[in-house]
Amino acid sequence: MPIRSVAGRCPRRWRTLSDVSPQSLRRRRSARGSGEQLHDEILDATTELLLETGHAKSVSIRAVAQRVGVTSPSIYLHFADKDALLDAVCARYFERLDEEMQRVAADQTSTIEVLRAQGLAYVRFARQTPELYRIATMGEGSPGSDVDMTLASSAFVHMRTTIEALMDEGVYPPGDSTAAALELWTAAHGVAAMLIAKPYLPWGDVEQFTDRVLRSICCGHIATGYIGVDVAPAEAVEKLKELKT
Template identity: 30%
Template sequence: MYTEQCSGVEIMGVQERRARQKENIREEILDAARALFVKEGYERVSIRKIAEKIEYAPGTIYLYFEDKAAILERICEETFSKLAQKMHAINADPSNPLDGLRRGLRTYVQFGVDNPNHYIVAFVQAKQIPRDAQPKAGERCFDNLRTAVRRCIEAGQLNCEDVEEIAQALWAGVHGVTTLLITCSFPFIEQNRLIDRVVHILIEGIRKR
């Protein structure tokens, strides 16, 4: 009986190690692909290039992902999911809706500048993914923004009641400054000052007086 129990524990240990090893390889593939997509552009990167970067045979990549598009989709899904979680946590706060919206916009920009490769791949290169195959987490991110805007409207804090118009305008604003901070070598003022000023201008443009 004791021997059987030990054997069972050993088998579970081996299975867990194999699962961890597979997960580690999968993450290596995603990290390598993300870096290459940013550096060379999605269209110029091949499965072979990804494999060479992590010193695996190309066939190994296909054990984890069907093709390059599947890798891009997975990168985007994970990035959108992380951002959606942060935005949802802000919406869950029952305090002043307008303050929550302001924090949400600030969080969005900070997420991008803290994770530049993730952001560029998910928000710039994701256009390579067909519309009907876009990660659902991306839509959840935007739904969180819509929810924040709707709460402000219901609280009588905005000068416009078109949720979609305001949400898209706000996203255009924060996406613009995020992309510039990540990709542009312009001598911007101190980063936090710039982000705060952009968010302030966006909020003041829609706040009811």
């Protein structure tokens, strides 16, 4: 899947996850007159409605048109259908993830802490506006969509780059960095999805729970480098006991 860089396209007023809010997702509206301005206003209105209603089914083309102050056919001049509109809204939103992944990486003192921070940031980001995350990652979608490319150019690529650095440092065992990044991404997504879908389960401290799960994945890879990739589970336990003593 081609990777398209989205760095530099995020609104610079978003500095931390605490800044992500219905207000921060809105752009300042300009006077109408150009197709690009109307395009952005349509995305703004759709985002606002998604955040207000909490569900994509509650957002219609007619409601978006009324919010913008145009007719429904005007929406279709920019987006083929509702799915295309939602896809574009989520793609624009997830461009913010690219900036966040870079921000947390810059604050760390070691590569392994960078990976940990990236995983935690991903889950926090998903929980911040769950409906947008749900639409972008839990729908059927289509390969090569704007959402898929935006996610790949942020979360996946940043995680894979960090894992490649850990392999170069000898911390992670050598191997397929793409597969290793997919494993970590899958774990982060699974945690985010469960926390969003089942917030009432006894997770305890959500941050600590997330950290434990992601730490297990990372430490599992590191341990594998010492005891061997193809070692059976029972033998791996014995080797780990030997290392402990």
